[in-house]
Amino acid sequence: xxxxxxxxxxxxxxxxxxxxxxxxxxxxxxxxxxxxxxxxxxxxxxxxxxxxxxxxxxxxxxxxxxxxxxxxxxxxxxxxxxxxxxxxxxxxxxxxxxxxxxxxxxxxxxxxxxxxxxxxxxxxxxxxxxxxxxxxxxxxxxxxxxxxxxxxxxxxxxxxxxxxxxxxxxxxxxxxxxxxxxxxxxxxxxxxxxxxxxxxxxxxxxxxxxxxxxxxxxxxxxxxxxxxxxxxxxxxxxxxxxxxxxxxxxxxxxxxxxxxxxxxxxxxxxxxxxxxxxxxxxxxxxxxxxxxxxxxxxxxxxxxxxxxxxxxxxxxxxxxxxxxxxxxxxxxxxxxxxxxxxxxxxxxxxxxxxxxxxxxxx
Ligand code: KDG
Numbered sequence: 503x504x505x506x507x508x509x510x511x512x513x514x515x516x517x518x519x520x521x522x523x524x525x526x527x528x529x530x531x532x533x534x535x536x537x538x539x540x541x542x543x544x545x546x547x548x549x550x551x552x553x554x555x556x557x558x559x560x561x562x563x564x565x566x567x568x569x570x571x572x573x574x575x576x577x578x579x580x581x582x583x584x585x586x587x588x589x590x591x592x593x594x595x596x597x598x599x600x601x602x603x604x605x606x607x608x609x610x611x612x613x614x615x616x617x618x619x620x621x622x623x624x625x626x627x628x629x630x631x632x633x634x635x636x637x638x639x640x641x642x643x644x645x646x647x648x649x650x651x652x653x654x655x656x657x658x659x660x661x662x663x664x665x666x667x668x669x670x671x672x673x674x675x676x677x678x679x680x681x682x683x684x685x686x687x688x689x690x691x692x693x694x695x696x697x698x699x700x701x702x703x704x705x706x707x708x709x710x711x712x713x714x715x716x717x718x719x720x721x722x723x724x725x726x727x728x729x730x731x732x733x734x735x736x737x738x739x740x741x742x743x744x745x746x747x748x749x750x751x752x753x754x755x756x757x758x759x760x761x762x763x764x765x766x767x768x769x770x771x772x773x774x775x776x777x778x779x780x781x782x783x784x785x786x787x788x789x790x791x792x793x794x795x796x797x798x799x800x801x802x803x804x805x806x807x808x809x810x811x812x813x814x815x816x817x818x819x820x821x822x823x824x825x826x827x828x829x830x831x832x833x834x835x836x837x838x839x840x841x842x843x844x845x846x847x848x849x850x851x852x853x854x855x856x857x858x859x860x861x862x863x864x
Contacts (some may be wrong), residue, residue: 553589555777557769557785559615560598562721566745568803569617569765570594572672572796576767579788588781590615600720602701609665611772619674619763621702627660629844631704632852635837637830639762640860642673642801647859649764653852658766667774669789673797674739674763675804680752681735682728685819687756689713689828698724698736704840705761708833728752739763740811741803749814756819760829767793 559576563569570592577590598604598613601622607613624631632638639645648654649671658668679686681695693713699705701718709716719727727733728751735752742748743755767789774782812818841849 553587555588555773555781557588557590557614557773558593558598559590559617560593560596560604560613561617562596562601562604563594563742564746565594567594568741568796568799569672569674571799572792573617575795576788576792579791580785583784583788584781588777588785596720596722600722602720605666605768608768608770611665611770614770614773615768617672617765617767619700619765621700621705621763623766624702624704626664626666627657629657629660629848631702631840631844632849633657633764634702634704634761635840635849636708636760636833637826638852638856640856641863642675642762642797643863644856644859645673645762645764646671646797647863648852648855651855651859653855661766661768662771665771667769667771668766669769669786670767670793672765672767672793673800674765675741675800676759677737677739677761677763678743679735679737679756679758679760680743680748680816681754682731682752683734683754685754685756685817686758687819687821688825689832696732696734698727698733704836707836707839708760711833711836712829725751737761739800739804740807741800744807744811744814745803749811749816753815753817754819755811755816756821758821758829759826 557580559573561567561569561573573592573594577592580588580590598616599607601616601618602625604613604616605618605623605626608616620630620633624634633649639648654671661668679697681697683695684691686692686695689712692709694715696715696717697709698719699709699716701720706716706718717733719733724733724736725746725748728736728748735754736748737758737760738746738748740757743752769785769789774785777785808818
C-alpha cells in the first residue's frame with residue numbers, strides 16, 4: 503500500500519491537511535460538509551424537520567450518474583420506511599471529498615455514508631484488492647453472484663475493524679480506456695501513455711507492466727489534469743466517461759474492459775451502531791434494494807451511451823479478445839505478486855467462486 507499512501511500524504515501536505523485523524527481533520531470534514539449542504543438544498547433535499555437521525559451521504563460522481571440515482575432511491579426508501587425519522591442528505595461530485603477522504607470521515611463519524619469503488623478501499627482492507635484483479639470477472643452476472651455471495655460478505659465483515667459497515671455492493675462497472683494521443687487496440691499501444699489511475703497500488707503496477715506511465719490521482723482532479731495535459735488519459739466505465747463529459751478532453755476510447763469495478767455502500771460504524779435494531783434493518787435492506795435498481799440503471803446506461811460518445815466525436819476502438827488475452831498475460835506477474843501478499847488460499851477461493859458462478863449463470 504506504500505506508493506499510493508505516499509502520494510496521498512504528499513498531496514494532503516500540499517493542501518495543508520494532516521494525513522490521519524485528529525480534531526483538525528474532523529473540523530475540515532465538517533467544513534466541507536456544510537459547504538455541500540447549500541448544494542444539497544439546491545438538489546431538492548428536503549429540510550431536516552423533526553428527524554431523529556440525519557445521514558449525510560456523499561459520492562464522487564455527478565448527479566447525472568446512475569450512482570446518484572441509486573442514492574436518491576436509498577433516500578426515498580429510508581425516509582418512507584422511517585416516516586421521515588431518518589433524514590438523508592445527498593451530495594455528489596465530490597462535494598464532501600474524494601473516496602479516501604469520505605472513508606476517513608466515516609471512520610471519524612463526521613459523515614455517515616459513502617459509496618466508493620473497491621480500489622481505494624484496498625488502502626483500508628487489503629483483501630479488497632482482489633476484486634480489482636484485471637480480467638477477474640467475465641461479466642456482470644458472475645460479479646453479482648460472487649459479490650453478493652459468501653466471499654463478498656466476508657470482505658464486508660472486515661470493514662468493521664476499520665470503523666465502517668459495508669451494507670451492499672453496487673456497480674461502477676467494466677473499466678475502459680480513453681486518451682488524447684492515439685487509438686489503443688493492442689497491449690503495445692499502452693506504451694508511453696501517461697495515465698491517471700485510482701489510488702490503488704495494483705492498478706499502478708499493472709499499468710506500469712503494460713508500459714504506461716501511471717499516476718494515482720483523486721477523481722475530482724482528473725478532468726482538469728486531462729484538460730491541461732498533465733495526463734494523456736484515464737480509465738473508467740463508459741457511463742462515467744460520457745456523463746462526466748470526458749469526450750471534451752479525450753479523443754480516443756477503447757473498450758478494454760480490463761477491470762470490473764464494484765462500488766461498496768459504506769456506513770459509519772459508529773452511526774450504524776447508534777441506530778435502533780429496526781432502523782439498522784431498514785438501512786441495510788434499503789442499501790440492497792437501491793443497489794439492485796442502481797445496477798439496472800447502470801447497465802442500461804452502459805449499453806446506451808456508446809453511440810453518444812461517438813456522436814460527441816470520440817474515435818471508438820473495439821478491443822479483440824486476443825488483445826485482451828495478451829494484456830492479461832502481461833499483467834499476470836503483478837496479479838501473482840498481489841495474490842501472494844493478500845494470501846494465495848483466499849485468492850484461490852475467489853477464483854473458485856468465480857468459476858462456480860460462471861457455471862451457474864450459463
Ligand atoms: O463515487 C465514486 C467515485 O468517487 C469513484 O470511485 C469513481 O471510478 C472512479 C474513479 O475512477 O475514481
